[in-house]
Each structure stands twice: as C-alpha cells, then as structure tokens.
Amino acid sequence: MRIFDPHIHMTSRTTDDYERMAAAGVRAVVEPAFWLGQPRTSAASFTDYFDSLIGWEPFRAGQFGVRHFATIALNPKEANDPRCRPVLDLLPRYLDKDAVVAVGEIGYDSMTPEEDEAFAAQLALAVAYELPALVHTPHRDKARGCERTLAVVAESGIDAGRVVVDHLNEVTVKLVRDSGCWLGFSIYPDTKMTPQRMVELLRAYGTERMLVNSAADWGRSDPLLTRATGEAMLAAGFSDDDVDKVLWRNPVEFYGQSGRLDLSDVEEPTAVDPQTGNSILRGGS
Numbered sequence: 001m002r003i004f005d006p007h008i009h010m011t012s013r014t015t016d017d018y019e020r021m022a023a024a025g026v027r028a029v030v031e032p033a034f035w036l037g038q039p040r041t042s043a044a045s046f047t048d049y050f051d052s053l054i055g056w057e058p059f060r061a062g063q064f065g066v067r068h069f070a071t072i073a074l075n076p077k078e079a080n081d082p083r084c085r086p087v088l089d090l091l092p093r094y095l096d097k098d099a100v101v102a103v104g105e106i107g108y109d110s111m112t113p114e115e116d117e118a119f120a121a122q123l124a125l126a127v128a129y130e131l132p133a134l135v136h137t138p139h140r141d142k143a144r145g146c147e148r149t150l151a152v153v154a155e156s157g158i159d160a161g162r163v164v165v166d167h168l169n170e171v172t173v174k175l176v177r178d179s180g181c182w183l184g185f186s187i188y189p190d191t192k193m194t195p196q197r198m199v200e201l202l203r204a205y206g207t208e209r210m211l212v213n214s215a216a217d218w219g220r221s222d223p224l225l226t227r228a229t230g231e232a233m234l235a236a237g238f239s240d241d242d243v244d245k246v247l248w249r250n251p252v253e254f255y256g257q258s259g260r261l262d263l264s265d266v267e268e269p270t271a272v273d274p275q276t277g278n279s280i281l282r283g284g285s
C-alpha cells in the first residue's frame, strides 16, 4: 500500500513517527502551515516557521525516504491577530518556491470579518500564483461554516477543482461534493472521522475527489490512520486499486495541479517489485 498523506503537521512529530509512517507505506506528505498552539507575537515568527517547512522538514523527511511538500498561508485562527496580519505581505515570496504546492490552510475558524478578509485575499493569491488551495473548515457550527466557505470560494473565481475543503464529515460531505471542490477528511483517534465512518462515506459517495489525511499535529492524533483507513477499506470489500486511488493517486492529482509535485524518486523505484518484476502500483506491499 503506497500512501500520500495530504495534510499532516510533521514539525510536531518525532522521527519515530517518520520511521513508522515509512514502514506503513507513507511515501509522501503535504505539511500545511498552521498555528503553533500558542499565539505568535509577530510576523517575523512566521518566516522562521515557513523556512523550516521548505528547508529543514523536507530534509528530515528525506532521511526516512518520505517526500515532503508544504502549503503556505496565514491560518484562519491567527488571521484575527493584528500582530500576525503583516505576514500576508510575506506570502508571495514563499508561494514562488518549488516545495510549496498550495496556498493553505486558509478558511474560517470563528467566522469573523478579519477571517473573511484574509480568506479572500489568500484565495486571490492562489489564483495569481496558479496554485491549488487547501481550505480548513471550522470545528464548531460545521454546516454553516461550510456553506459560507463554499460561497467565498465561488466568489473568488478560483476553479473549484483546484480547491480542497478539509475536515469534512457526514454533515458537510454532500455540500462540498455538489460544489465541485475536492473533499478532505481528517481521520482522528477520537474526534472528527474514524476509519470506519470514512469507509461508509466512500461507499455512499465513491472515491472521486476524495482525500484522506491524518492531520496529525501536536495534539492527540495518529499519523498511521491513513494506513488504518486503507485496511478498513480492504476489509469492507474495496479493491487494492480503490485504496491506491484514495490514498495515492487522488492526492497526487490534486497537488499535481501546482506543477511542482516532483515524485520521480519515490514513485518510480517502488513501482516494480525488484524480486518478481511485478508491478506493485496497486498496493501489493
């Protein structure tokens, strides 16, 4: 099983995690910029963080054979802090970098006017830099947050096929499905989605435009829940090809729209089993 985790905060994870992820089949990850758990006190604090997302972290991931990409943005929560807003002016510098495959995480946290502004401004950046956008949906008042998110996305003029709306569940799946955006699901140990609930949604809505991530960060989360979801799919009668589509080809297609997703050295060498010469693209190991 080859796995691309399209949303994980590796900065908060240990090398043990990289080791276990690589052993479980995780070969590539996208790390979205987000908040630190405590407020940043100035825009300068973002530059060191962004630099580590495109420098140190890809290097660290590479030690374990995992390909690392980033998305860059002012996150929704900190859009409300006037000390952080000036970072909007620094984003263009980062959106030019090869390791950056989308603008994100953007969207709503508490749905304030400040968040409105930062969200719209960053969707405009995604359009200007021809990058996809990773959009976080609020954890409270999910249906209303999701509706408003989709309205802002539509208003921005960005192609819906270049947007993933993330942290969806049974309440919000249909709204996003109908919008033409990609659907992101974060599988968590005890909140958000579980592997079993994810399987039910894949049964009901199919595998098109569906992305499954662990969204693992510094909180209680588990970077192996992508793998667990693949196993749950197989146990429920999905084919190896279905699993490969959801856990590999879909994220590759979505972030590939950046034109910057170079997977040459992770995709090719593992495509053929050196022992048998058989293709293992369909998840043979």
Ligand SMILES: [Zn+2]
Pocket (backbone or CB within 6 Å): 007, 009, 032, 034, 105, 215
């Ligand atoms: Zn996140």
